[in-house]
Amino acid sequence: MEIILDDLSHPKVSGLIMEHLDQMSEVSPPESIHALNLEGLKQPDVTFWSAWENDTLLGCGALKELDDQHGEIKSMRTSTLHLRKGVAKRILQHLIEEAKRRGYQRLSLETGSMNAFEPAKQLYASFGFQYCKPFSNYTEDPNSVFMTREL
Template structure:
């Protein structure tokens, strides 16, 4: 697997992010969806990576700088045809390493509280993320869980 800095212009990434947004719409009510579209991910405070294997896009992930010591994981997604192959683990390792390189002290994320998001929550917990209160501009929401880790 190769992780590449991505400029969000390729049709493959547009399709994967569309799949991501459709999945969020299927599992989360509108007021609880925090996934970003292409334009939302093209902000200067967000760094976006795509993951490729044998010329095929297999996943993606992003890191948003909340402030100079705190980052947020955004847009973690594995292509539905590559689930349970270690893609998410590889992306998460990459994002954590980048956060450490930036000297962040904390890395946080928001994900869904529903059953469909259980694999993601287990993955984050396996890396040492712990449940926390809402951070940044998030508010308490029964459809969201918040996790964080000290770096």
């Protein structure tokens, strides 16, 4: 698996982002969806990576810089054809390493509170993320959980 810095121009990548947004719409009310669309992922404070095996897109993830010491994980997604193969684990490792390289002291995330998000919450917990209060511009929401990890 190769994880590359990505400009979101490949049709497979835009397709995966659309799949991600569609799934969020199926399980979360509109006001509780915090996933970034393509334009949001192209903002200067967001860095996006995709994971490939040859010409097969396996997944993606992004880091949003909240400030010079705090980053947020965004758009963690594994292609449905490659679930439970360690893709998300590798992407998360990459994002944590990059956050450390940038000098962040903390890495945080928001994910859904529903059962559909249980595998993601378990993955984050296995990497030392702990539940926390809302951070940045988030507010309390029964459909969201917030997690953070000191680096």
